[in-house]
Amino acid sequence: MKIVSNNPEEYLSLIPIEKRESFIKLRETILQHLPEGFEECIIYDMIGYVVPKSMYPAGYHSTPHLPLPFLNIGIQKNFIGFYHFGLYADPSLLQWFQAEYPKHATSKLDMGKSCVRLKKQIPYALIGELIEKMSPSDWIDLYEKTIKR
DSSP: OOOOOSSHHHHHHTSOHHHHHHHHHHHHHHHHHOOBTBEEEEETTEEEEEEOTTTOTTOBTTBTTSOEEEEEEEEOSSSEEEEEHHHHHOHHHHHHHHHHHHHHOSSOOOBOSSEEEEOSOOOHHHHHHHHHTOOHHHHHHHHHHHTOO
């Protein structure tokens, strides 16, 4: 499911009603725990949290005109997508998240490289804790060491 919008508020207004409450609570959790320096925007047709170009002018290696993405949330057909690029880039962070997940949810963890597919149960407290673990400068350092070529 693709939502085309110009800002996060418009994006929220276009979410199907049956997913809106969970999505809004996820966004509020992110905003409450997001380290200072990240900015919220629309990027890749989702709500994104990025390192602004003023802090990291090089931008993302494959699309340097865009800011460096860190985290995205988006509505998909059968789930809410939670895309955390630190999980992809940092094996120890991924291991921590995978070990903690069963303590916060009874459903099985469903994820790809950086995408956690949130369906019926959303572990808001765990997501808040995950988000607090990486500042913009931590993410830039990790990105430059592991992803940027």
